[in-house]
Amino acid sequence: xxxxxDILISASFWAAVLRIASPLIFATLGELICxxxxxxxxxxxxxxxxxxxxxxxxxxxxLGLWPGVLVALLAGMAFGALHALLxxxxxxxxxxxxxxxxxxxxxxxxxxxxxxxxxxxxxxxIAPFQPLHIPVLSDIPWLGQALFSQTALTWAAFGCAAxxxxxxxxxxxxxxxxxxxxxxxxxxxxxxxxxxxxxxAVIVGSGLMAVGGAFLTMSAFSSFFFEMVNGRGWICIAxxxxxxxxxxxxxxGALLFAGFDALQIRLQQTPMGQVVPxxxxxxxxxxxxxxxxxxxxxxxxxxxxxMTPFNRGER
Numbered sequence: 001x002x003x004x005x006d007i008l009i010s011a012s013f014w015a016a017v018l019r020i021a022s023p024l025i026f027a028t029l030g031e032l033i034c035x036x037x038x039x040x041x042x043x044x045x046x047x048x049x050x051x052x053x054x055x056x057x058x059x060x061x062x063l064g065l066w067p068g069v070l071v072a073l074l075a076g077m078a079f080g081a082l083h084a085l086l087x088x089x090x091x092x093x094x095x096x097x098x099x100x101x102x103x104x105x106x107x108x109x110x111x112x113x114x115x116x117x118x119x120x121x122x123x124x125x126i127a128p129f130q131p132l133h134i135p136v137l138s139d140i141p142w143l144g145q146a147l148f149s150q151t152a153l154t155w156a157a158f159g160c161a162a163x164x165x166x167x168x169x170x171x172x173x174x175x176x177x178x179x180x181x182x183x184x185x186x187x188x189x190x191x192x193x194x195x196x197x198x199x200x201a202v203i204v205g206s207g208l209m210a211v212g213g214a215f216l217t218m219s220a221f222s223s224f225f226f227e228m229v230n231g232r233g234w235i236c237i238a239x240x241x242x243x244x245x246x247x248x249x250x251x252x253g254a255l256l257f258a259g260f261d262a263l264q265i266r267l268q269q270t271p272m273g274q275v276v277p278x279x280x281x282x283x284x285x286x287x288x289x290x291x292x293x294x295x296x297x298x299x300x301x302x303x304x305x306x307m308t309p310f311n312r313g314e315r
Contacts, residue, residue, distance in 0.1 A: 003270045004263070013262055014146035018154055021258035023048075023215040025157040027236040028243070028250045029164050030076075030208030035240055036168065037201035038181035038305045042098025043083050044209050045233030046105030051076050051210025053109040056217035056224040057116065059126045069153070069214055076210020077203045079105050084199035091309040102233075110226065123223040129153055153211075153219045158251075160208065165247040177201050181303035184310040194310045209233070235289070242293050244300040256292065260285030 007013050027048055034041040055072035059065060079101055086097045117124070129151035132138075137148040168174035176197050179187045184194040212232075217224045235257060243250030264281040 003267070003272065007263060007266045011142045011145040013266065015149055016262040016265075017255060017258045018147070018150055019220065019258075020261050021254045022150075022154045022157040022219070023212040024232060024236055024239065024254040024258060025161055025251060026212030026215060027209045027233060028239045028254055029160055029247060030205035030212065031236050032240045032243070032245060032247060032250055033164065033168075033177070033205035033208070034202050035306055036181045036245055036303060037177050037198045038184065038303060038308060038310070039084070039087055039198055039202050040094045040098065040307050041080075041083060041101075041202060041205060041209075042095060042237070043079060043101025043105065043206070044098075044236060045229060045231070046102030046109075047076050047079050047206050047209040048213030048216075048229045048233050050079065050105040050109045051213030052217045052228060053113060053213075053224050054210065055214030056126060057112070059218060060124055065127075065129055065218060068218055069211060072210045072214035073207045076213075077207040079210075080203040080206025081199075083206065084202035087309075088195050088198045088202070091311070094307050113224065123225050125223045126218070128217075128222040129219040151219045153215050157215070161247050161251045168247065178303075180310075181305050184305050184308075188310075198310075209236075212236075238289065238293050241300060242289075245303060253292075257285055257289050260288050 027044060031041055031044055051072040054075040055068040058071035059068040063071065083097055083101050086092045087094045131149045131151055132155070134148045138144045140148070166174075168178060176187060176192055180194050180197045180201070187194050187197065213229060216228055221228065236254075239250055239253040239257065242253040264284040267284075268278055268281050
């Protein structure tokens with residue numbers, strides 16, 4: 001117990017929590033936008049993989065870091081456009097299309113990697129985003145290391161959470177998106193296009209998912225390797241449910257999972273880690289997250305029209 005307390009009060013632990021949570025925040029917000037508009041996007045895992053590759057490859061080819069983020073964003077939006085086209089106007093199964101997008105995006109990333117770097121045995125490295133030094137704040141004991149030693153993409157993730165909450169709950173656009181996922185007939189009665197709103201939400205949400213993947217290669221690891229996303233996309237789908245389809249709660253869910261993950265990494269380095277098999281520690285964040293998901297989802301209200309195709313003129 002003393003070891004756990006020592007970990008929880010260390011500044012490096014909380015710095016790691018924010019770092020681990022950042023890609024989850026981007027991707028969870030992207031999935032949340034899709035689902036609030038009524039579309040389940042199971043392509044998130046593959047879109048994150050392709051975003052990780054596209055951003056890294058753009059920087060490796062000579063573009064800057066922020067242009068690399070833009071490339072990842074556009075790549076994710078392209079896959080989102082394909083997903084939206086198949087599920088919204090064509091009305092195909094959102095489950096089948098989403099899984100197909102995941103396989104297509106993942107295999108495309110792997111194929112493009114082998115095509116671009118056929119002779120490479122180990123992934124080349126890029127110069128990633130560096131932690132920002134904020135005058136005065138970064139020099140505060142403990143707090144400076146814990147909160148103010150993050151990269152620009154981490155700050156962008158939290159800023160994005162605030163922006164999504166503002167748009168969804170304080171603008172007519174956000175009202176239209178939420179109505180498209182709750183009562184699309186009411187949206188049509190107002191003279192708005194449900195298809196356009198849903199497609200736009202899926203495209204924008206998919207772009208954010210890809211940026212979440214790009215965080216891994218451009219801010220966390222500085223290189224691209226297979227299996228680096230490692231199921232984070234599926235976790236983000238669960239975090240949307242955990243957050244009851246609300247940006248603020250989804251953000252807290254991402255931080256909670258990141259806290260569990262950072263804790264298990266550090267527990268492996270304690271004397272306990274020499275006795276307990278490391279697989280047990282790897283299970284901790286998932287088991288605890290499942291328990292939290294069960295508790296929270298019982299009170300969650302699913303968007304009424306989620307996964308329900310809408311045909312104009314039908315009642």
